[in-house]
Amino acid sequence: MSPRLHAFAIARVAASSVRAALVIAGGGPGAGVLALAFMAVVGPTVASAQNLEATTGAEAPGCAGVPLAASPGTESPLVDPAKDLRAAIAAGSGDRDWGEWLAGECLACHGLHAKAEASIPPLATLDPMAFASALEEYRRHLRPDPGMRLLASRLAPDEVAALAAYFASLPGEDAADAVPADNR
Amino acid sequence: MHRRHFIGAAFAGAALISAPMLRAQGRPRVVVVGGGAGGATVARYLAKDSAGALDVVLVEPNRVYRSCFFSNLALADLRSPASLEHRYDRLAADYGITVLHDRAVAVDRARREVSLGAGGLLAYDKLVLAPGIDFVVGSVAGWSEADAEVFPHAYRGGAQVDLLRAQLGAMRQGGTFALVAPPNPYRCPPGPYERVSMVASLLGRINPTAKILLLDPKATFSKQALFEEGWARHYPGVVERIGPDAGGAAVEVRPAAGEIVVAGAVVRVDVCNVIPAQRAGVISEAAGLTEAGWVPVEPLALASKADPAVHVLGDSAAQGDMPKSGFSANSQAKVVANAIRAALTGSRAFPPRYTNTCWSAIAPGDGVKVGASYTAGEGKIAAGEGFISQVGETAELRAATYAESFAWYDAISEDIFG
Known part of the structure; x- marks a missing residue:
């Protein structure tokens, strides 16, 4: 097997395991109930992209008017990352180079560097743990942005750890204690 | 930097x-x-x-x-x-x-x-x-790239966009702007429809009695429900779309005469944007x-x-x-x-990861988006899950989506050019 195919195979395994990981992912008991309540109200956020363009509009699912009853704060996340992921982030044991590769997907919308007025937070200012919490909140539909929900749903815990390791390696000017300000 | x-x-x-x-x-x-x-x-x-x-x-x-x-x-x-x-x-x-x-x-x-x-x-x-992209020669009857100084395509950025803006600015009051939309596949699927929206916004400000004629060879188009909702809300009565069943797929243009021919009828147009069929x-x-x-x-x-x-x-x-x-x-x-x-x-x-998101401005402060993830499938890049803005969204959400598109522009520019 070529290195590339091998990597691909690993990724497929990782992708299938993330769904199982989601079921058991940590977080306060209240958060889980909250997430279920949101799911009941909002329904599925994502759909086949081909169907989207075929239907466009009322039939297509989305997150219109999602009530942010418990607006996710920027200082105290509603949801903590799973314990193993927290440990990996704290230890900085994620695969930084893999994280750099994965970050390519982020960089299409998030600049690396700060722009004061930007409504999408720049990556160099992300605190790794706060970043992982935010992703978990997107994955549980506690934050409304559908694009981030989709991306978060595609990231396995080891991929989040890899991204965190990459972000931690960035020479961000005031990066150390910043958290994602954007709660969309 | x-x-x-x-x-x-x-x-x-x-x-x-x-x-x-x-x-x-x-x-x-x-x-x-x-x-x-x-x-x-x-x-x-x-x-x-x-x-x-x-x-x-x-x-x-x-x-x-x-x-x-x-x-x-x-x-x-x-x-x-x-x-x-x-x-x-x-x-x-x-x-x-x-x-x-x-x-x-x-x-x-x-x-x-x-x-x-x-x-x-x-x-x-x-x-x-x-x-x-380049354009398919002869895809719009009566138009070649030599006519782009009169009926601009404005579909590769740059001076052509400036020309179209200048023509719109100089258009007579109550005049008609026509946009000839391309068939599939084409660059930036919401592009022509965002353009109609932006021209309608401009004309609403500088030429409020002007009309827009959208000639479309396609029965449906990207984000159609969102655009049609937005046109009705922001620009009521301004945009008339002529689809393929009404002659939108067989338009002839006459740049020298300032006319187009639709379903056998000659229509006088003041500004005409021809976006031809495309190729690699x-x-x-x-x-x-x-x-x-x-x-x-x-x-x-x-x-x-x-x-x-x-x-x-x-x-x-x-x-x-x-x-x-x-x-x-x-x-x-x-x-x-x-x-x-x-x-x-x-x-x-x-392993490859592919994504796309397209934001479109329907009016100043009213933005929508569509996006999806993609994977390397059997013989092609295959669409996975996606999302799209909804009709009836709050003005607050639309304003946030609009602002987000500006942040995206800055970020992707940095990612492309360093």
Whole structure:
């Protein structure tokens, strides 16, 4: 097997395991109930992209008017990352180079560097743990942005750890204690 | 902005090239043709990540790139033309990319050489073609590119957009603006409909009795429900769409007379924007890689199905389900850069990840978006899950989506040009 195919195979395994990981992912008991309540109200956020363009509009699912009853704060996340992921982030044991590769997907919308007025937070200012919490909140539909929900749903815990390791390696000017300000 | 200076940094200008330009000693060379969202990104990521192990040459005729994305906002004065301009200085100075402002005119795939318009030859180990679109000759009866000074296409950014804006500004009060939309597939699926929205916004301000005629060869179009809702809300009675069942697929234009002919009826138009049917940039055809106008590519890293040494990305590629957007080209470029670097230097290869999001402005402060993830499927890039804005969203959410698109523009510009 070529290195590339091998990597691909690993990724497929990782992708299938993330769904199982989601079921058991940590977080306060209240958060889980909250997430279920949101799911009941909002329904599925994502759909086949081909169907989207075929239907466009009322039939297509989305997150219109999602009530942010418990607006996710920027200082105290509603949801903590799973314990193993927290440990990996704290230890900085994620695969930084893999994280750099994965970050390519982020960089299409998030600049690396700060722009004061930007409504999408720049990556160099992300605190790794706060970043992982935010992703978990997107994955549980506690934050409304559908694009981030989709991306978060595609990231396995080891991929989040890899991204965190990459972000931690960035020479961000005031990066150390910043958290994602954007709660969309 | 981080700065990386490489020894022997780039030079610009074709005058320095004399035929044939040999590969630098031992360093594999990647030649990238086209300095837009796809080509500039692939060049930057190749140079950045290989840290000098690759000789990266970017061939782009223009010294200043004017992005096609957001050009509709310039029509409504929501962005200045200058704010859409990008230069190649940082790609050369910070990343060590050799930027040649020249045109690639031919590819000898057997010898692995690109011919340049100024007469040089560039040898390559891997070639990336990211030339964007060209137009299908004769696709709109009565129109050729020679008519673009009268009936502009304004679909490749730059001066054509300025011309269209000037024509709209000078249009007589109560006049008619016509837009001839292209058939599938075409660059930026919401583009013509965002354009209608932005022109309607402009005219509402400077020419409130003007009308818009949208001639569409397609029965349906991207984000249709969202645009139609927005037109009814913001520009009631202004936009009339003529679909294929009413003659929208067989429009004849008469630039000299200022007329169009729809279903046998002659219609006087004051400004007419003709967006013709599209095909891969002509260099793709010169390289002998096209089928039915586009370049078939494999889904793992967009290598041509006819030649694995040539990767084709962005609008020119027939890759499957991704729309022809700047976002898609940027996403594909990172996959291509990773695969080429791995092939030429033995660096780690990662499985491909593809995404796209297209924002559209319906009115100032009213933005919508559609997006999806994509995977390397059986023989093509296949759509996975996606999302789309909804009709009836709150003004607050629309305003946030609109603001988000501006943040996206800044971020992707940094990602493309450094």
